[in-house]
Amino acid sequence: MKILVTVKEVATVEDEFEIEGTEIADQYLGADLNEWDDYAIEEAVQLQEDGIADEVVTVTIGPEDCEQTVRQALAKGADRAVRVWDDALEDVDLLDVNAKTEILSAVIEAEDPDLVLSGVQAGDDSFGATGVSVAENLGFQWGAVVNHLEHDLEDGLASVRRELEGGVEELTDIELPAVLTIQTGINEPRYASLRGIRQAQQKPLDVQTLADIGVDESAIETELELTDMYEPESESDATFWEGSPDETASELGELLRDKGVAQ
Amino acid sequence: MTDVLAVADHRRGELRDVSYESITAGRELADETGGDLHIAVISGTVDDFADKLNRDGVDAIHTVSHGEEFNHDIYSQAITQLYDELAPQYVLTPNSVNGLDYAPAIANELDLPVVTDTVDLDNDGETLVATREMYGGKVETTTELEGDAVITIRGAEWPAAEGTGDATIEAFDADIDEDAIGSTVNGFEEVGGGDVDxxxxxxxxxxxxxxxxxxxxxxxxxxxxxxxxxxxxxxxxxxxxxxxxxxxxxxxxxxxxxxxxxxxxxxxxxxxxxxxxxxxxxxxxxxxxxxxxxxxxxxxxxxxxxxxxxxxxxxxxx
Missing domain, CATH: 3.40.50.1220 (TPP-binding domain)
Structure with a gap:
């Protein structure tokens, strides 16, 4: 069985930052492997270790800068990586769900996996829609917000648990091929070993343009336009206790005694 | 005119709060141009749900009686067929775990843009202005788009609709293709029990x-x-x-x-x-x-x- 994992490098933002136009100023931005994708990678690697998957391939949409993040996924155990980038993508402010769907679908069709694992959402733009959109586009089955996957995948079925709200899980069987969007907590993502990091440097990382994967530039024209970005107005009417830790702790102690919840 | 089709959310026999909130959000969008608000309620005890959803501001409720619990294939088929029938400008769904299990699929199927997890919406009949958070709530953004769209709304951002409405309630005869249903829900389990509550x-x-x-x-x-x-x-x-x-x-x-x-x-x-x-x-x-x-x-x-x-x-x- 072949598993494909979508991997995104997300932008991270410092606590204090400034906004320039509709972007956060560069100096306050960092980059990291999307937290949800980390769990998706781990699940795929565990399926390989359990002898269920033969090959784990990652696919990423992103510029050369994000190869360090792709190598992180390879260091954790993925076999090889595909990275799609194109000059036409450089100028796109917001790559919307439909554009991502077109690109990822083209790669998935070429790779022809049995199972695609995708993070529930990305930590930066948080659309939470791409995995399901890709599945529908390809005629794959799907399951959103999966927090448990049985590691047998027999009879062409994936038995999963979907994490609903309020501490309820839905037990569902999904026909393969399928896209599952993976929720945090499904496993405990490993840290890459030094050996893994060394090996990752030698693993294939295939870079493809839109033309290479057969996607027309017009297909990535986004219909959404980001028009404003601002810090939400603080609605805080909290009383801020100030002073040294022993002073603020004593204020809190007094409150707890006043409320009668601690003595 | 901006007609809106909002999809109700229910689980194990109960409508979820966001169903009533999406009536408020949908009414606000439709009001900008004097459009109609349609509600779709799919699977489960739809007649009982329809009575409960008949609150102020709802023009029509369409029931699709097929199965008991949520299944994204049934929802997708029913909603795309309702979209073809009603031609609304916006399809509004909850940004719940189940909403995210079908909203992107219907957007892809209908070739519409999808904008998820919105906390505020505004439109003038042509341009939709959706407010969303990014970077885990550190910033808010506005995103604009023209034309039809699928929109998911975050729970507890709009007040629940109240009162009793005078909506028409009609059964919609969706043509559900059983062969296209690729997943089966076998049950539910409460988690998080144990030594302490x-x-x-x-x-x-x-x-x-x-x-x-x-x-x-x-x-x-x-x-x-x-x-x-x-x-x-x-x-x-x-x-x-x-x-x-x-x-x-x-x-x-x-x-x-x-x-x-x-x-x-x-x-x-x-x-x-x-x-x-x-x-x-x-x-x-x-x-x-x-x-x-x-x-x-x-x-x-x-x-x-x-x-x-x-x-x-x-x-x-x-």
């Missing part, structure tokens, strides 16, 4: 990502002991396996309403706040004065938890 506690000491390492949890345990409080946490602590699921406060965990909730090193993501905003008094201890938790805190200490918590333990143990 955090929703019963008067005083919760709740810990988040700010604790950094598993070993540091002992500090918070010591505080809970000193105060006679119950220990709870935000999601990352449970995801890391540092505390069991029954300690998790939030959307996918427990909803708690203690007399006092002390949030230690918790930034206050919306999913967490959904589980604890009903607490009588909220105290936040956090190094970041701009963390979202401050918006709902009654009292706050902007300082390092590793400096403040030992002092608080001394205060009660000493």
């Amino acid at each position: 955090i929703s019963e506690a008067d005083l919760l000491v709740s810990v988040g990502r700010g604790i950094e390492e598993e070993e540091n949890l002992d500090l918070i345990r010591d505080l809970a002991d000193a105060l006679g409080a119950t220990l709870s946490s935000s999601r990352p602590i449970v995801d890391n396996g540092w505390l069991p699921k029954n300690r998790q406060v939030g959307q996918s965990g427990k909803v708690v309403t203690p007399d006092v909730y002390i949030a230690i090193g918790i930034s206050g993501a919306v999913q967490h706040v959904a589980g604890m905003k009903g607490s009588d008094t909220i105290v936040a201890i956090n190094t970041d004065p701009n963390a979202p938790i401050m918006d709902i805190a009654d009292y706050a200490i902007v300082d390092d938890l590793f400096d403040v918590v030992p002092e608080l333990i001394d205060e009660f143990d000493g």
Whole structure:
């Protein structure tokens, strides 16, 4: 069985930052492997270790800068990586769900996996829609917000648990091929070993343009336009206790005694 | 005219609150241009649901009686057929776990843009202005788009619709292709039971990502002991396996309403706040004065938890 994992490098933002136009100023931005994708990678690697998957391939949409993040996924155990980038993508402010769907679908069709694992959402733009959109586009089955996957995948079925709200899980069987969007907590993502990091440097990382994967530039024209970005107005009417830790702790102690919840 | 088709959310025989909230959001969108608000309610006891959904502002309710529980294939088929029949400008769904299981699929099927997790919506009949958060709530953004779209709305951002409406209620004869149904729901399970029920506690000491390492949890345990409080946490602590699921406060965990909730090193993501905003008094201890938790805190200490918590333990143990 072949598993494909979508991997995104997300932008991270410092606590204090400034906004320039509709972007956060560069100096306050960092980059990291999307937290949800980390769990998706781990699940795929565990399926390989359990002898269920033969090959784990990652696919990423992103510029050369994000190869360090792709190598992180390879260091954790993925076999090889595909990275799609194109000059036409450089100028796109917001790559919307439909554009991502077109690109990822083209790669998935070429790779022809049995199972695609995708993070529930990305930590930066948080659309939470791409995995399901890709599945529908390809005629794959799907399951959103999966927090448990049985590691047998027999009879062409994936038995999963979907994490609903309020501490309820839905037990569902999904026909393969399928896209599952993976929720945090499904496993405990490993840290890459030094050996893994060394090996990752030698693993294939295939870079493809839109033309290479057969996607027309017009297909990535986004219909959404980001028009404003601002810090939400603080609605805080909290009383801020100030002073040294022993002073603020004593204020809190007094409150707890006043409320009668601690003595 | 802007007609809106909003899809109700239900589970195990109960309509979920967001169903009533989407009536309010849908009405606001339709009102801009004098359009109609249609509600779709699919699977389960649809007639009973339709009566309950018939609140002020709803023009028509379409019931699709097929199966008991949510199945994304049935929802997708029914909604795309309703879209073809009614030609609404916007399809509005909840940004719930189930909403995210079909909204992107119908957008792809109908070749429409999808904008998810919106917290505010505005339109002038042509341009939709959707307000969303990015970077875990650090910023808000507006996104504009023209024409038809699929939109998901975040729960508890719009008030629930009230009153009794005079909507027409009609059964919609959706043509459901059983062969296209690729997943089967076999049941549900409540998780997070066990030795302690955090929703019963008067005083919760709740810990988040700010604790950094598993070993540091002992500090918070010591505080809970000193105060006679119950220990709870935000999601990352449970995801890391540092505390069991029954300690998790939030959307996918427990909803708690203690007399006092002390949030230690918790930034206050919306999913967490959904589980604890009903607490009588909220105290936040956090190094970041701009963390979202401050918006709902009654009292706050902007300082390092590793400096403040030992002092608080001394205060009660000493």
